[in-house]
Every structure is written in C-alpha cells, then in structure tokens.
Amino acid sequence: xxxxxxxxxxxxxxxxxGVHWDGSRHSKxxxxxxxxxxxxxxxxxxxxxxxGAAYKGAIPFDGVSIFEKINSEGVVLxxxxxxxxxxxxxxxxxxxxxxxxxxxxxEKSNFAQRHFGGSALYVDQDASVAEKVAQISAHFAWICxxxxxxxxxxxxxxxxxxxxxxxxxxxxxxxxFLQQVKRANYYEIDNTTNTEARVDVIVRVGGRGLAFxxxxxxSLAAQNHINxxxxxxxxxxxxxxxxxxxxxANRFTSIKRIASEPTGFRSxxxxxxxxxxxxxxxxxxxxxxxxxxNHISSLVALLESDKEHHVAYSGWIQIQDEDxxxxxxxxxxxxLGKQIKENRHLFFFDQFKRRRLLQLDNYVGxxxxxxxxxxxxxxDLVDPKLKVAEDVYLFLLFLRRSDFLxxxxxxxxxxxxxxxxxxxxxxxxxxxxxxRRVLLRTQFFYESPDSITMEEVxxxxxxxxxxxxxxxxxxxxxxxxxxxxGSG
Numbered sequence: 288x289x290x291x292x293x294x295x296x297x298x299x300x301x302x303x304x305g306v307h308w309d310g311s312r313h314s315k316x317x318x319x320x321x322x323x324x325x326x327x328x329x330x331x332x333x334x335x336x337x338x339g340a341a342y343k344g345a346i347p348f349d350g351v352s353i354f355e356k357i358n359s360e361g362v363v364l365x366x367x368x369x370x371x372x373x374x375x376x377x378x379x380x381x382x383x384x385x386x387x388x389x390x391x392x393x394e395k396s397n398f399a400q401r402h403f404g405g406s407a408l409y410v411d412q413d414a415s416v417a418e419k420v421a422q423i424s425a426h427f428a429w430i431c432x433x434x435x436x437x438x439x440x441x442x443x444x445x446x447x448x449x450x451x452x453x454x455x456x457x458x459x460x461x462x463x464f465l466q467q468v469k470r471a472n473y474y475e476i477d478n479t480t481n482t483e484a485r486v487d488v489i490v491r492v493g494g495r496g497l498a499f500x501x502x503x504x505x506s507l508a509a510q511n512h513i514n515x516x517x518x519x520x521x522x523x524x525x526x527x528x529x530x531x532x533x534x535x536a537n538r539f540t541s542i543k544r545i546a547s548e549p550t551g552f553r554s555x556x557x558x559x560x561x562x563x564x565x566x567x568x569x570x571x572x573x574x575x576x577x578x579x580x581n582h583i584s585s586l587v588a589l590l591e592s593d594k595e596h597h598v599a600y601s602g603w604i605q606i607q608d609e610d611x612x613x614x615x616x617x618x619x620x621x622x623l624g625k626q627i628k629e630n631r632h633l634f635f636f637d638q639f640k641r642r643r644l645l646q647l648d649n650y651v652g653x654x655x656x657x658x659x660x661x662x663x664x665x666x667d668l669v670d671p672k673l674k675v676a677e678d679v680y681l682f683l684l685f686l687r688r689s690d691f692l693x694x695x696x697x698x699x700x701x702x703x704x705x706x707x708x709x710x711x712x713x714x715x716x717x718x719x720x721x722x723r724r725v726l727l728r729t730q731f732f733y734e735s736p737d738s739i740t741m742e743e744v745x746x747x748x749x750x751x752x753x754x755x756x757x758x759x760x761x762x763x764x765x766x767x768x769x770x771x772x773g774s775g
Contacts, residue, residue, distance in 0.1 A: 299361030489560035493523030554677035602697030
C-alpha cells in the first residue's frame with residue numbers, strides 16, 4: 288500500500304504513458320490533445336519522440352519512478368482498447384494513477400464505474416475523437432478551477448486502491464483463491480477416498496523391459512484411491528518380473544497373474560484381463576504409460592455421484608521420453624529465439640461427443656478411462672482379435688449402454704519415444720483395416736461375435752438374408768446371369 292501524497296494540481300499536466308505495441312492507437316486523439324492542453328507523454332522514444340516537446344522521456348522500470356512522475360503531473364489519462372472495454376478488463380494505468388494519488392480521467396467502463404465510482408472523471412468511449420477531446424479538456428479545466436474537490440477525488444481513489452487493489456491485499460487472498468481453484472477441478476489429494484469402490488487395473492506386459500513396468504506400477508502404487516486390484520497379463524516372459532512384484536505386495540488389494548497366448552493381437556491380452564476382473568470398476572494402463580495420483584479417485588468420484596453414466600475419462604498428456612524431441616507451443620517464442628525444451632503437451636482434452644466415437648474419431652486415451660464392470664456382458668468377453676484399435680472397439684461396446692463423463696482434468700500420461708520408435712503402433716494400412724473390422728464387428732456383433740476377417744463377419748449376415756428373404760437370393764442369381772450374358 289502507498290501513502291497518499293497530494294498531487295500537483297496548482298500547475299498540472301495530463302499524464303499518459305504506454306508501450307504502444309500495436310502502433311498508432313489513439314494517435315489522432317493524442318495529437319489533438321497536445322494542441323489544446325499541457326500534456327506529458329512517456330514511453331519508448333521510438334514510439335513517442337515524434338510528439339515533440341510533449342514527449343518527456345522513458346520511465347525506469349524500478350517500481351517507484353512512475354508514481355513520482357504521475358504525482359508530479361497531477362492528472363492521468365487512462366485509455367483502453369475496444370477489446371478491453373468489451374470484456375471489462377481494466378488498463379493498468381487506472382491502478383497506477385490511484386496508487387500515485389492523481390486525478391483519474393478514463394472511459395465509462397463497467398469496471399471503473401463499479402470500483403471507483405465518483406472518484407474518477409469519465410469520457411464517453413463511443414464518442415468521436417473531437418467529442419473526446421472536448422470532454423477531456425472540460426474535465427481538465429474543471430480540475431484546475433476546483434482544486435479542492437479534485438484533491439478529494441484523488442484521495443478517495445487512492446483509498447479505494449489501498450483497500451481493494453494493493454498488492455498486499457491481493458496476495459492475502461491468494462491462499463483461499465488457490466483452494467477455490469483446486470476445488471474447481473485441479474489437483475488436490477482426496478483424503479475422503481471411497482475405499483469400498485474396488486478398481487481393477489489391467490496391465491499388459493511382455494513387449495518392454497522391467498524399467499517401463501516399474502515406472503507404470505509406481506504410478507499405480509501412488510494413486511490416492513486405496514482399493515486397487517492389479518491384473519497383470521503376460522503375453523511373453525519378462526526377466527525379473529517376479530522380484531519386482533514383491534515391491535507392491537502390500538499396496539494392492541490383490542495381484543492376479545494371467546498368462547495370455549501371444550496371438551499377435553493386442554486385444555487378446557486385454558480381453559484375457561477383462562475376464563479376470565471382479566472389482567466394481569476397471570481400467571487399462573499400458574506398461575509404458577503412467578497416471579497422476581488423483582486419476583482413479585477423480586473418475587471414481589464422478590461415477591459414484593452419477594449413476595446414469597457408466598464410463599468416465601480424463602484428458603491425455605503426451606510426454607516425450609527421449610531427449611532431443613520437444614513440442615513447440617504458441618507462447619514459447621521470444622526475441623532471444625531460444626528453443627524451449629518442453630517435452631509435454633496436451634494431446635486429448637475433448638468433451639464427450641458420441642458421433643465422433645461412432646465415426647472412429649477416437650479422442651479418449653486407452654489409459655484415460657474408467658468403466659463399471661457391470662457394463663460387460665458375457666458376449667462382450669469374446670476376443671475381437673484386433674492388432675490395434677482394441678480400445679476403440681471396447682468404447683463402441685460401452686456406447687451401447689452409456690454415454691461417457693469427461694472429468695475436465697488431464698490426469699493420464701501417454702509416453703512416446705520418437706527415436707527408438709518402440710511404441711505399439713502399426714502402419715496406417717493396418718489401422719485402416721482394423722478400423723473397417725471394428726465397424727463391421729460392431730454392426731454385426733450378434734451374428735458373428737468370434738469372427739476375424741471381414742468376410743467372416745459378413746458371411747452369417749448374408750446367409751441370414753438368403754434364408755429369410757429367398758427373393759433376394761433369386762434376384763442375385765438373375766443379376767449374375769444378366770451380367771454373364773451381357774459380357775458375352
């Protein structure tokens with residue numbers, strides 16, 4: 288807070304300063320004002336020197352000089368961009384003017400009138416330049432002829448600043464504000480975790496080393512949801528795994544070891560794991576990915592409070608595990624031209640849209656969801672034999688009974704390795720093939736739950752049509768005969 292020092296109102300000048308980063312804003316207004324009033328412009332000489340004698344130089348960024356300059360000039364002009372007025376965002380000049388104890392002239396913004404009321408003088412922001420010049424000149428003349436009343440206004444605005452906007456006042460509010468932010472959806476340790484809601488986590492192992500698995504399981508062990516069961520599905524032996532699991536013997540409610548046949552389909556191990564779950568909820572965590580400590584507890588809280596939905600998911604953060612690969616963010620540029628070595632970026636943070644999932648536009652991370660075990664029916668537990676996109680197929684099965692809840696938190700990490708390229712990803716052709724099979728399996732699920740190829744998926748459907756609609760079969764025969772005769 289600052290002490291009120293009476294401003295210079297016996298021989299005042301109109302103070303205005305700014306960076307003017309956007310060029311010639313208010314240039315005509317400034318030129319017209321300096322022709323009618325004693326004005327003092329401060330700032331970068333490259334932006335202000337062309338105003339001649341009205342330009343008084345740059346002000347040091349020392350936290351003191353600007354208040355001394357304002358107080359010595361006596362009257363401050365506070366102007367805004369149209370965007371600031373539209374969104375009720377005040378210029379910093381109004382706070383500097385109040386802190387320095389000067390008389391304020393500003394636009395009739397909602398913010399200024401709401402907080403400073405009659406302690407400031409106002410200009411119509413929608414007026415023409417000539418009208419604004421006339422209003423500012425009239426205010427300046429009134430200040431010179433009514434110094435006592437103007438001094439009282441300056442004292443009042445200074446008191447308002449000290450009571451509401453001084454740094455000491457704002458910092459004192461910070462702890463409570465931080466708690467509000469946490470409660471609004473950011474990370475906060477939940478000390479009231481529902482320990483009755485058992486969550487089984489499926490982790491598939493066999494394709495990566497022990498270090499990856501340990502990092503994965505460490506993130507599970509760090510979950511603040513206590514009642515966790517580990518379902519470890521091995522499709523290939525991992526040396527040292529037995530010894531590693533001893534580390535977590537006292538952390539998990541149960542540890543189930545499942546041996547899965549190495550079929551070459553990523554879905555096989557996942558479906559083997561799903562057949563072994565018996566908790567109230569379940570989720571998947573790949574052995575090279577990790578979760579934030581509040582991931583499971585935040586999703587459990589969502590589903591426990593909303594009985595109509597059966598699936599919840601969070602946002603996804605992609606992390607580069609290897610040095611030399613960084614993400615270029617829009618705000619990571621500057622005059623020094625240095626690269627910001629940011630190895631994380633927000634990959635998925637999308638609200639639920641059923642249509643996108645039905646079109647195979649997946650925006651839910653494979654380790655970002657939590658589902659009720661009651662969603663799974665017996666026929667759902669038949670391995671779809673998919674090399675990739677097994678999570679997409681599972682989501683489509685979920686959609687038969689439930690929309691998804693988005694947590695509006697980013698609590699799941701997707702680790703990526705650009706150099707070694709050992710992530711479980713296939714060629715685009717494989718993705719396309721599996722995508723077509725996912726759609727066909729979903730459409731003809733009841734007719735062909737155990738099919739592998741598209742032909743196998745469609746064959747029962749075609750037989751069904753022939754049996755129920757013999758005229759269709761006759762029509763196909765006539766069509767084939769006509770095509771043969773026509774080609775002959």
